Amino acid sequence: MAFKSICLIGASGNIGVPTLKHLLASEQNFKVTVISRESSTAKFPDGVTVKRVPDDYAVDKLTEAFQGIDVVIGALSMMGMGEQYKIIDACLAAKVKRYFPTEFGLDELPDWLLQLREMFKIKHDVRDYLISKEGTGLEWTSICCNAFFEMGIASGFFQLFWKDKKAVLLDGGEPKWVACTLDTVALAIVKSIEKPEASKNRILLVEDFRTSQKEILVAVQKKVPGWEVENVESGPWLEKGKEAVRNGDNSQLGKLTFGTFAQGNHYEGRPEYGNDVLGVSKKSFSEAMDLFWKDYQSLQTS
Numbered sequence: 001m002a003f004k005s006i007c008l009i010g011a012s013g014n015i016g017v018p019t020l021k022h023l024l025a026s027e028q029n030f031k032v033t034v035i036s037r038e039s040s041t042a043k044f045p046d047g048v049t050v051k052r053v054p055d056d057y058a059v060d061k062l063t064e065a066f067q068g069i070d071v072v073i074g075a076l077s078m079m080g081m082g083e084q085y086k087i088i089d090a091c092l093a094a095k096v097k098r099y100f101p102t103e104f105g106l107d108e109l110p111d112w113l114l115q116l117r118e119m120f121k122i123k124h125d126v127r128d129y130l131i132s133k134e135g136t137g138l139e140w141t142s143i144c145c146n147a148f149f150e151m152g153i154a155s156g157f158f159q160l161f162w163k164d165k166k167a168v169l170l171d172g173g174e175p176k177w178v179a180c181t182l183d184t185v186a187l188a189i190v191k192s193i194e195k196p197e198a199s200k201n202r203i204l205l206v207e208d209f210r211t212s213q214k215e216i217l218v219a220v221q222k223k224v225p226g227w228e229v230e231n232v233e234s235g236p237w238l239e240k241g242k243e244a245v246r247n248g249d250n251s252q253l254g255k256l257t258f259g260t261f262a263q264g265n266h267y268e269g270r271p272e273y274g275n276d277v278l279g280v281s282k283k284s285f286s287e288a289m290d291l292f293w294k295d296y297q298s299l300q301t302s
Contacts (some may be wrong), residue, residue: 001044001097001196001197002028002196003030003070003097003098003193003196004028004030004031004070005030005031005033005068005070005071005191006023006030006031006032006033006070006071006073006097007021007032007033007034007035007036007065007066007069007071007072007073008020008032008033008072008073008075009033009034009035009073009074009075009087010075010076010077010080010102010117011034011035011036011042011044011048011071011075012036012040012042012044012076013076013077013106014151014182014216015075015146015148015182015185015186016075018034018120018182018185018186018187019073019098019186019189019190020034020044020045020048020228021186022083023188023190024045024047024048024186024194024196026190026193028193028194030051030193032047032048032049033048033049033051033065033069034048034049034051035051035062035065036050036051036052036053036054037052037053037055037057038053038055039055039056039081043215044204046107051065051156052073052280053065055147057083057086057087058086058239059086059089059090059093060090062086062087062090062094063090063093063094064094065093066090066091066093066094066096069094069096070096070097070098070099071096071099071100071193072087072098072099072100073097073099073189074087074095074101075098075102075104076102076104076277078119080102080117080268081102081121081122081123081126082122082203084101084102084122084126085126085129087099087103087132088126088129088133089140090135091138092136092137092138092248095140096138097135097137097138098114098138098139098140098141098193098196098200099130099138099139099140099232100141100142100143100189100192100253101123101126101127101140101142102123102126103123103127103131103142103143103144103203104119104144104145104148104185105123105144105146105147106144106147106257106261107142107144107146107203107205107272108260108265109123109124109260109261110260111172112242113256113257113260115181116245116246116253116256117253117256117257118136118243120257126230127142134201135205137190139196139200139201140199140201141192141200141202142201142202142203142204143188143192143204143206144182144183144187144204144205144229144272145178145179145180145184145185145205145206145207145276146178146179146205146207146261146265147177147179147180147210147258147261148180148181148182148185148206148222148268149179149181149182149211149291150181150182150288150291150292150295151168151182151287151294152297153216153220153292153296154256154292154296155254155258156254157254157257157258158213158216158258159213159255159258159262160213160216160217160220160227163165163228164228165224165226165228166227166228166229166230167213167217167227167228167229167230168230168232168237169214169217169229169230169231169232170184170213170233170234170237170259170262171232171233171234171263172231173212173213173214173217174212174214174293175211175212175262175263175264176210176211176264177210177211177212177264178207178209178210178265178266179195179206179207179208179209179210179211179263179288180190180206180207180208181208181283181287181288181291183283183291184206184207184208184280184282185206186259186277187280188204188206188274188275188280191228191278191279191280191301192204192274192278195278195279196216196278198277198278199274199277202234202272203205204272204273204274204277204278205267205270205272205273205274206266206267206274206275206278206280207267207275207282208282208283208284208285208288209282209283209284209285210266210287219285220287223293232264234259237255237259238256240258241255241256242256250292256288258277
């Protein structure tokens with residue numbers, strides 16, 4: 001079975017932009033449709049069909065927009081993740097063949113994080129909802145990448161805080177964990193569409209490399225020196241963050257999310273490892289840093 005008609009929701013977002021680029025560049029010549037909210041002012045390339053839907057993603061309007069579509073990709077923002085139940089129901093009604101949920105991050109979600117961060121509870125439940133629909137004609141593929149590399153550095157998620165030029169290193173910043181560029185995640189989505197049987201009804205873990213806070217900080221200091229460094233033990237640091245969130249301080253949620261993998265993790269060798277299945281090449285750490293610096297420079301001049 002080959003997919004031909006692809007619909008992308010969230011095409012102007014962080015993962016949507018590179019995904020649209022790779023869809024249009026595919027040798028399989030996909031017919032690409034973008035779903036855009038009525039309030040959106042986003043512009044899209046020539047050759048892309050744009051369908052406007054109400055901001056509340058009404059199921060009947062989505063069902064109408066999905067007619068004749070083989071694959072729907074949900075590249076929604078964190079705030080929009082809860083809309084996916086409507087999107088999935090519309091996929092079922094329109095007889096869409098494959099749905100890609102808004103995953104693209106952590107694959108393993110500890111119970112305490114599900115309890116403390118609603119976004120991850122939704123992500124977990126959406127995946128279960130999709131699995132419950134197997135056998136109805138709607139397939140699914142979840143792409144997980146652990147951490148968006150460029151965004152993690154720029155946003156402070158990796159605990160490098162640009163405004164204060166302060167780095168908080170867990171366990172000396174030595175543990176290595178999986179990271180992936182936005183471009184590689186987007187390519188993995190498109191490769192999954194190009195290889196429908198290999199990607200059917202499964203989680204696929206994709207990566208560029210494993211890195212550490214220390215490696216990133218060393219690279220950053222070569223161009224932006226003068227960072228203050230605070231070293232902390234990961235265990236007490238995480239417990240303090242959990243207690244803060246339980247007391248209503250949601251500013252600590254990003255810290256807790258990072259802490260779920262900052263003590264080290266692996267993808268390669270696991271059954272869900274997707275790079276080889278999809279034929280997705282890895283970028284090097286230095287290539288990824290070049291991508292970050294390009295984004296960083298644009299942020300500085302905007």
